[in-house]
Amino acid sequence: MDQEVVYDFDAAVSRQGTHAEKYDALEKFFGKGDVEPFWVADMDLPSPAFLVDALRERLEHPMFGYTEQYDAVFDSIVWWMRDQHAAAVERSWISLSPSVVTSISNAVQVYTEPGDAVAVLSPVYGPFFTYVNVNGRQVADGPLLARDGRFEIDFALLEKALARPDTKLMLLCNPQNPGGRVWTLDELEKLVELCAANNVVIFSDEIHCDIVYPPNRHIALLNVAGAAERCVVAHSIGKTFNASGLQASFAIIPDAGLRGRFRAGADRAHAADVNLLGKVALASALSPAGAAYKRQLVAYLRENTRLVSERLRALGIDVMTPEATFLVWSDFRTFGPWKDVFKRLVNDANVALSGGQFFGPAGEGWFRVNCAHPRSLLLPAVDRIVATFRR
Ligand SMILES: Cc1ncc(COP(=O)(O)O)c(C=O)c1O
Incomplete structure (x- = not known):
């Protein structure tokens, strides 16, 4: 057997x-152009060398014309x-897409009418x-409810949102960004039941589903009873393989009616494809070699997120150790209005974090730290944050 490649994530x-x-x-x-970015x-x-090699090999041929949607993809x-996800997917269910957000916008257009609610x-x-x-x-x-350092679904509030007569679609982040929750089977079953009772289509954005920390286990919505007839599952190689710039995503839709509407919308926008290099990357990444890379990556990221949340907790603030x-x-609300905190993060700690207001009104005053950096750079940055707010 070939020896497994060992990846060095510590190298900057x-x-x-x-x-x-x-x-x-x-x-x-x-x-400030030279602030350290964790946003x-x-x-x-x-990205793994085997993926870079696959791209390089394709670049050896000097013609980059129109490319079919070929079997290997x-x-x-x-x-x-x-x-990776114990999901039995038929090829005919898959639609290629330049990005998950392209698919979100398309889903909003094809499953709802102007004025409807999502x-x-x-x-x-x-x-x-x-x-x-x-x-x-x-x-x-x-x-969501923030309870004991993790998000929980408030099913009473969700039911209220779904029961509105104008609600036709739900956008679900599974696993959840920014809190890193991996929704359990029990939670997903309840959610699907509520959507079924209110005839709501579910768009499950599963872009983060490969970076999940055991014993948590991602449950593809495809595997939840009753979901197949009402769901779109979207994924991409962007996060796991650091390939967002290649724009290689896909949507899986088991139900023929929902699939037809999705494809008609994507065709109208002429957005039902992935570019040439994205296809090469997709076919290369989603492979046994990709699975080995992912295993090592997940172990590295798990330790990073654990160390970062442990250090930030020294400030006495609520920090979510992600499950994914x-x-x-x-x-950071205890340190004052978010604009003041933002200035101290940038000017005193020299870090750029994602401000919580990007995630909706409920996020105001919270900040999100991206831990997918070599530890030698990440941890000193977090130490600067802690020193800044301890003062
Ligand atoms: C939940 C979620 N969905 C989608 C995206 C973006 O995906 P894409 O670049 O494929 O549109 C992100 C990127 O941060 C994300 O966190």
């Missing part, structure tokens, strides 16, 4: 000159979903609000 790799948004947009969003949710850890998705559980990834609003729909929020994702969600 500069992103200078790569137009990385996390770095190059610092001046614009933080007013945008991509990793400062390298779909085979790799079917294999990954079965091997249910969310906030705080949640900002575009869940943005793409409801820019499409002329309204958000029906069922805010490389993100740590922390409550």
